[in-house]
Amino acid sequence: MRWLRRNIIAIIAIAVLVYLFIPIAVVAFLSFNNPASKFNIRWNEFSLDAWTNLCGVPGVCSSFATSIGIGIIATIIATVLGAMISFALVRYRFRGRSTTNLLIFLPMATPEVVMGSSLLALFLNMRFPLGQVTVIIAHIMFIISFVVVTVKARLQGLDPRLEEAARDLYAGPRATFRYVTFPLVLPGILGAALLGFSLSFDDFIISYFNAGTLVTFPIYIWGAAQRGIPVQVNALATLVFVLALLVVLVAQFVSYRKRKSVQAH
């Protein structure tokens, strides 16, 4: 009883973590299923068909590639624009700061359905054709704010003495930026890009409003949900999940090792 009382928070915490992963376990589990009906929601028998033939169902891999392409373009542009804003916010004084802050905060406080529908209203009124371009525009719009928040936090956490030291060593503003500031902020920028890509890759609501006939991976899943999601979709999603988790864990491990070796010196 006393053991239970002392560890109750740890037990609840572990239970919540398990809860977070239950649906993912179900998705991964069903990727090895050979469903009895077209709806892959019930276990029938073990099969590796989906894994050995990932692109076996038309539309799955093409929509997957579409999403990867859109994610890369949108992430690069949004990361550059967002990182520039963060530098301006932390390092420069300018007029209209509170309006700028509001403009960055509001997209994060707006339901996706409002952003998606209002952007669609704009494109419809401008008679702008819907497709890849409109989806990329939309993704950049909603990723920028998340990039700003992430990079800004990193910039604010920098030790100002490092840049002072560079200047004391007669480095000009440009050299200081290139050899001191930028390398120090880079992990924050890469983190922001990773976040941006995962937001873009998984976005359904905003994309659906502005896609026209374009089919991204989430839009494919949405359409397939009505008539049965192919097992290949589960396999691909499991693959993406495992890869993303590995990337993040390796990055964490590397930075942990680095910190340790810095402390050791």
Place this chain on the structure above:
Amino acid sequence: MAHAIPTVVSGSAAPPPAQRRSRTGYILLFPGIAWLLVFFAIPLVTLFATSLQVPVPGKPGYFEPGLQFSNYATAMSEYWPQFVRSLVYAGIATALALVIAYPLAYFIAMKAGAWRSFLLVLVVAPMFASFLLRTYAWKTILADDGWITSTLNSLHLLPDHRVLNTGIAVVAGLTYNFLPFMILPLYASLSKIDPRLIEAGGDLYASPIWTFAKVTWPLSLPGVVAGTLLTFIPATGDYINAQLLGSTKDHMIGNAIQINFIQFRDYPVASALSFVLMAAILILVFSYIRKSGTEEIV
């Protein structure tokens, strides 16, 4: 161009590089801010304008600029149940998420030690798996012949004798999907608390519960405010959970907006609904922030 003067001249007394005033600041801001103005702010204006459009006589499905405020009355009289349902479902899901998230956030912030960053990765990790598939997976978990439903049924807890295709499933899905958005701000707040303050509570003979109520909880309020907002806002606008896990009787305002925009192509009504949702959330957010006196989440 004050920043061009080498600060070495004045020695280390010079302020940190922060806060220069120069054209560079505006140049850095311009592209990103312009993007947000053109593709976020202006569309909201377009949305409002579209919500007042009138049908073109004799051409069904076509609309022209107008000032038909009655679109709002039409939209609200038809869809107020979806509206109320969205607020209720999102409210319950947010409260549940707070109760579920707090112990985990507390554990990671106070007890996890070297495991902290690893556990935080685990909290974010579910977002690497497709939102739609994770939601769809609840169909399997909550299936009518699944053990959750049969357990609840044997306890006579289910009015409809099932979970799937009811509001319960929708709320369960919403609670699950937005949980990380509750955990992270709670963790951020809790990890800033000086553990000595909690020790002091114990030293002064306060029971753990009393210490929690008087020290930990009040100090974690900024995280509670940020977390409830970050959960409540996306949950109110969500229609994926209602679509995949509920029946048409459980539709939320997002379903109505989507159907009117994309299927019915009734742009004025759809825009009116969307605009009302935006306005309702903004009013709620700002009154909530003001009331709880936390400005730092922006």
